[in-house]
Each structure stands twice: as C-alpha cells, then as structure tokens.
Amino acid sequence: MFDIRWIRENSEAFDKALARRGYEASAAKLIALDEARRSHIASLQEAQERRNAASKEIGKAKASGDEAAAQALIDEVAKIKSFIQEGEEVERRLIADLEAAMAVIPNLPLDDVPDGEDEAGNVEVRKWGEKPKFEFNHPPKEHFELGEAQGGMDFATAAKLSGSRFVLLKGQIARLERAIGQFMLDVHTQQNGYMEVSPPLLVHGSALYGTSQLPKFEEDLFKTGGEHYLIPTAEVPLTNMVAGEILAEDELPLRVTALTYCFRSEAGSAGRDTRGMLRQHQFMKCELVSVTAPDQSIDELERMLACAEKVLELLGLHYRVMTLCTGDMGFGARKTYDIEVWLPGQDAYREISSCSVCGDFQARRMNARYRVKDSKQIGHVHTLNGSGVAVGRALIAVMENYQNADGSVTVPEVLRPYMNGLEKIG
Template sequence: MHDIRAIRENPEHFDAQLARRGLSPVSPELLKLDAERRAAIHAAETAQAAQNAASKQVGAAKAKGDDAEFERLRALVGEKKAEVSAMQDRAGELDAQMRDLLLGIPNLPLDDVPDGADEDDNVEQSRWGTPRDFSFDPLEHYALPAVGAAMDFEIAAKLSGARFVVLKDGVARVHRALAQFMLDLHVDQHGLSETITPVLVRDEAMLGTGQLPKFSEDSYQTTNGWWLIPTAEVTLTNFAGGEIFEGSELPRRMCAHTNCFRSEAGSAGKDTAGMLRQHQFEKVEMVTLCTPETALDEHERMTKCAEAVLEALELPYRRLVLCTGDIGFGAQKTYDLEVWLPGQNTYREISSVSTCGTFQARRMNGRYKPEAGGKPEFIATLNGSGLAVGRCLIAVLENGQQEDGSVTLPKVLHPYLGGKTRLVDGKLV
C-alpha cells in the first residue's frame, strides 16, 4: 500500500510511475478524497473541542444555580455530541474509502525496470548452461516412457477434475527428493530458516501480501472463510504483520515447503497437457524481511539462491528482468528464472523473485526499530520460488531423457533416492 503523504508531496511522479504500468492517473481522485477526509477530521476535532468547552460550562452554571443557563448549555452539549458523532462517522467513511482505493493500486516499479507492455518486452539478462543436443526428438514429460503410469492424470481427473495429477512410484519419489534437496540446500548452504506454516489463512493475511481485495478470483476460499494459500509468501511474509522487530533481528531469511493452490483464472486453454499448470502444486518458497536500504542486495542474493538449485541439478536456464507491464501487483522489480524444457524446445518460468519495498509492510503494519534509534519504520519484504517442485520435476525428466526411453537423474539427487540413478517405466533403478 502507498503512503498518501508521498502522493500528496509529488502526485506527478506517482502518476508517471503508474503510467509505466499502463495505468491511468489516480492522484486527482486520491487527493480530492484526502482533502475531504482531512477536512472531516478537522471539523470533528473542532466540534469535539466545542463540546468539551460546553461541558465545562454546564458544570459552572449548575454550581451558580443558573438553571436557565444550565439547561441551555446541556442542550448545546447534546447537539454537539450528535454533531461530533456524525462528523466522526463521515471521517471514518472517507478514511475507509481512501484505504480501499489505496489497496487497489499496485506497487510502483523501480527506475531500472524496463518499460514494456507484456511478457514479450521482458529483458534477458543472462544464461547458464547449454541446452543438450539430442540425437532423437525429445518428448514432453507426460509422454516419456520412463514415466509410464507413474504420472496419472486419469485418476486425478476422476478424483478432482482437470489440472490435477497423481504421482506414483519412482516419479513420486523423485518429486519428494527434489523438495528435500531444495530445503537442504537453502538451509545448509544459504542460511535460510526452515519453516512449516499453515496452508489455510484469514482474509488479513491475503490482504497483507496483495492477493486481496483485487485478486480474489485467483485463489480458493473455504465455506467458513479461510483461504488456501497460493504460495507460502502469504504466510511467511505475514510473520511481520503488526510486529515491530529490532533492527538487529534483520534480515530474516526464511523458506517453507508447502502445497499451493491457484484457480488459474484466465488460463483456460493454456498448458492443458501435462502438469505444467496445476490447481494444486508444491513449492519451496523463500521470503526475506529486511531494512529498505538492504532490499536490493537481498534481491540479488535471493535470486542467486534460486539459481543455485538449477545449477546443482545441471538444468540450463536464463534470467529475465520483467518489464513494467509484466511485474506482479506487489513488486517493485522482478527476476524470472526460466528453465530449458527440451520437450517444448523453449524456456519456461520456474522461479519468480521479487522485491516489494515497504509496499506489503504498509498493508500489514510490519515495522522495525532502527539500530541508530528513532521511531519504528516499515520493513522491506522480498519473496521468490526456490523452486516450484513440479516444474523442476518436469525439467529433470525432460532434460534427462535418453533414447532408450529411460531418464538419467541428476547426481545431487542420488543420495535422496537410495543410490538409484535412473527412472525406467515409472520405477527407480
């Protein structure tokens, strides 16, 4: 959420940054509402002062025995009380309108984010690894003989419908091994704190990270009001909600492996084959809470943590910086990592790493005490996939496929697979 004071001080800059996202100016509406709100607050405070003064005079009139003046002042106090209540209600209504409007405005992009309309305008920054030169036509993950019946979409459809999958036998174990490997790497080598969180959250948690109120259709809500998390960004970031950390406690770097749930609203017809785009999937999420001054360094650090997973698995990838038309609602700047999928002969997103500045912290009132002293300030928040487990499984299967129909598995996974090195007809060998 944005600071209305900053908008008040430089509305032209605010609208110019929104224009980079392709959005129309909102500062005139915001400033008009802000002026009305401040006027209503001032009027309520003035009326409250008049009520307080009249209340004191009532007591003085009664002490003097001036019944006429006592009755007049008592009636005046009653009028002022009703006036104050009405003004306070009006100020509250305007404040709620202001908050609702601010909650629907996305974060402002940093100056070095490239301008653009959509994903076609994202800028490639670097590549790692060389896509393998196959002596045969590589297949997509779901068509691999090595996978066999261990990736079952029919049973999943019977149980839950489209965009679900049942993993079995060796494929299920490789999937589990990938998640375990990611966690171990992040905890042991990257210094992240492993965390297990709920996957059901309240409205406040979804509002804090920006899923609500604007993107409710993208998530699932239970009949008793809980939301199924679209990512552990929601739970981990909301650790800061309503808290005031000591500056010495920051940065807090965390990771969590959870199930994630997305309605995939608007994705009809996209990636309908295989398990690339699912309603339920697993992800190892990374979240950092830090001071605003260190956020950009933390962004680079977190991105390298995600890249380290891909490099250890020997999966070719590229890093993109997203343009203003493609960054998420809460992001100031985002790097996407895209892994090479030979079955599709293209790179596909496997991680998105964003720095959000103080945008989310303002929504959830997450602050810290500067070590140099002074009043509490809003923290900065960052989040990133480290990685999406299902998509990583797809990449491992497709890049490791062999002409005889088997899949050779990355060396770093062998200890997690009981020393097994290949996948043949759904089984580990």
C-alpha cells in the same frame, strides 16, 4: 499500500510511475479522498473542543443562577455529542474508502525496470549452461509423454478424482518429486542461510490482504466454506509472520523458506498449458522470503536470485534470467527477475522462479515495522519473495533434460542420495 503524504508531495511522480504500469492517473482521486477525511476529522476536533468548553460553561451558568443559559448549554452539548458519535462512523467510512481505493493500485516500479506492455518487453540478463544434446534422432519428448509411458504420471485418474489440472504421481516419479523438494530445502537451509518453516496452508483473508492477493485477485484463490483460503504460495504465511510486529534492526535481514503445496484457481489461464503438469491447481513449491531494512532490500534481491539459480545449477539445468518489464510484473513488486528453465520437449524456456522486491508496499498493508538501531525511530521493513524453485516445474525440467532414448530418465547426481542411490527411473 502507499503513504498518502508521499503521494500528496509527489503526485506527478506517482502518476508517471503508474502510467509505466499501464494504470490511469490516481493521485488526484486519492488526495481528494484524503482531503475529505482530513476535513471531517478537523470538524470533529472542533466539535470536541466546543463540547469541552460548553461543559465548563454549564457549571459557571449554574453557579451564577442562570438556569436558562445552563439548559441551553446542556442541549448544545447533547447535540454535539450526537454529531460526534455519527461523525466517528463517517470518519471510519472515509478511512475505509481511502484504503479501498489504494488497495487496488499496484506497486511502483523501480527506475531500472524496463518499460513494456507484456512479456515481449522482458529483457534477458544472462544465460547459464548449455542446451542438452541427445544421443537419439527423434525429437525430445515432453514430460507427460515420458511420465505416462512409465506409468508414473496419471492424469486420467486425477481427473476422475478432482477434475482438470490435477495429476496423480506414482512410484519412482512420485519419489523423484519428493527428492527434488527435499534437495531444495537442504540447499536453502544448509548452504543459503534460510530458516525452515512449516506454515499453515489455510490463512485468513487479512493475511492475503497483507501480501496483496486481496482484494484484487480473489478469483485466483480457493476459499473454504468458512473464513479461510488455501494459500496460493507460501509467501503469504511466511511474510505475514512479521505482520503487526516491530522488529529490532539487529534481527534483519530475516530469511525463511518453506516447502508447501500451493493452490490456484488459474482463473485467467483458460486454454493455456492444458497438457501435462505445467499449470496445475495444486502444486509444490519451495518459497524464499526475506524481510530487510530499507537499505538492504536491493542487494537482498540479487542474493535471493543467486540462491534460486544455485538450485538449477546444481541440477545441471540450462536457464536464462529475465528482468520483467513494467507490464509483466506482479501487482506487489517493484522489480522482478524471472528464471526460465529450458524444456527440450517444448523447445522453449519456461518460468520456474520469480524473485521480487516489494519495498514497503506489503509492510504498510501488514503494519510490519522495525526499530532503527540506537534510535527511537520506527520505520516499515522491506519484503522480498521468490521461488526457490517450483518443484513441479523442476520435475518437468529434470525429466525432459535427462531423458534417454528408451524413455527412461537419468537421475541427476545431486538427487541420488535422496533416491537411495537410484541412477535411473523408468
């Protein structure tokens, strides 16, 4: 969401930034909607002033014995009252029209975000580690080949229970997934300074509006029979913890993390990644959310990225960091880094984390603010979110990078305390 006053004063810059994201110019339309709202409010104010004046004139007319004038003024006040009542409904509609028009416009990219239409325009920032070298001659297997051979990754039963894009994990592989998630939580809470939160997995539509999944991306969500939605990411409840609040500047930055299941319809991914666990309707993710003062948010993005990278480095997984271009960024982001982990079975890098700074875009939708220290000034906070990281994809990466010739998988050393000392599965 945007400040309409800023758009009015910076209409050319606003449209130029939208063009970088592939959107048509919208400033003129938004300003026209706001002008209609402001003009109507002005007419209501004039009507209220006239009603107040006429009400006083009624008393004077009656005092002077001019009953005809008094009655005429009474009739005028009645008409003005009716106009104001109808006008207040019109005002609500005009405000709703402006908010609806702004709600489907994406956030504006920062100046240093590369221009591009899709993922081909993303720019590599750095690589960490080396691709694994295997002691066997056959091509590395994909995770589902390893998992099915071990009997711990069952897609057929999951399909019988729930349909496509689900998996049933069993035995040592189920335990390995749990170990990875617990390991991530411990890293972020004990080493990276995040507070652990266990949030609801069902939220109201207002929470999804606050983090900008609604109204534009409703088809990607699972809605219950009632008024709730299943969360597509823990970003939704974690960020909305500050919705409608005014925080003290001393409370910032606020850093929280959660390990939750996430639910996505994958409406736009028909035919993509249909084998294995890469793109599921239900998956586990360790989420990072930061709420900061405006002057902290850019540095916080780099810090959040480093926290996510640390998880992969401790796991010994080769990865690269990419800056997403304007055409590949998420709707609410001003700048996004993707971490792509190396998957030997696919012979490709695949996204395992996205870290984004949203500026005050979400905060304005949520009315999340802070009070400037030693001042009466109140401003909107900045929000950030990132995967720290996706647990299912980390499981995939561990299995493919630590596979052995016999189909077993070596457990990374940092995970062995969570596996009761087990060094190998399968």
